[in-house]
Amino acid sequence: MFIAEDICQKLRENGKKVTPQRRLIYKALEGKTTHPTAEDIYNDVRAVIPDISLATVYKTLRELVESRFLLEIQVDGDSSRFDPRTDPHSHLKCIGFKVGTNGEYLPCGRLEDISTTYPTLHVSPEELHGYKLIGNEVMFLGYCPACQNS
């Protein structure tokens, strides 16, 4: 469970510093299920600290990912999405398109958490090629309610 204050405490324990920027980024992530991009977080935080730098957001997110407080999800060539939920779970992605303000088609990209895991999926020995299997990730694809009508 991603709790901003827990992470602040961990920072102090490790001799790192709790800055207003960091705390705000943590708070912006807390409980979020929308899988925001770095840019999304940047915009959230700017409402409070207007001249925070995007680089700071990137650095802070990178730390969280490396200390396993945050999951980084990379689908297709899109920018990374971040998920404060780090227990094993799957995702469901919308492959529909929205119409942009200039009439161009933009991938919707909505992403939902799916709690189900599939620990029993396996690979036949002859297809394993000698690999030691560790796990799997399932990405479901579909059309979100908004994209089914367009």
Place this chain on the structure above:
Amino acid sequence: MFIAEDICQKLRENGKKVTPQRRLIYKALEGKTTHPTAEDIYNDVRAVIPDISLATVYKTLRELVESRFLLEIQVDGDSSRFDPRTDPHSHLKCIGFKVGTNGEYLPCGRLEDISTTYPTLHVSPEELHGYKLIGNEVMFLGYCPACQNS
């Protein structure tokens, strides 16, 4: 099945031109199971046409993907990998690390085809969030033989 000459023929039918560059890129992909990057293909082709441009390789790969002769696989933040096998299948990715020439650790990234598909995986109605489910992609993770010892 990805056959270079078939694709050349399709080009002609569509009023496009069969150039030595294109034909060579097609041939470089034919039957390849290593999931090469654009750079890999570029290097292959340069052995024959030393001053082919990387841009030409990218443009040609993009066309193949858009005409569904080629699958583009994007895992993590790595550069795109291309797969001439376009029937539905899964992949098995090595998450180990190699030691580079300067002693740095580089993700191995070896990628294998897995023929099995999982058309029956489903999502519970309450987790569907109203999405219309189309399919799924499974990525298996493990350590390839070379990475199990390091």
Place this chain on the structure above:
DNA sequence: TTCGCTGCAAAGGGTTTGCATATTG
């Protein structure tokens, strides 16, 4: 001859990095 294609170089988007300054503990 006519399009379509190539190679080049420049631009693009997302992300990271170096560094001088500012801030935390």
Place this chain on the structure above:
DNA sequence: CAATATGCAAACCCTTTGCAGCGAA
């Protein structure tokens, strides 16, 4: 006060684009 963070701008990497010249049909 020392060490760590910040903001800025520049650098990076992969990929795409614009364009003048070239080559396939």
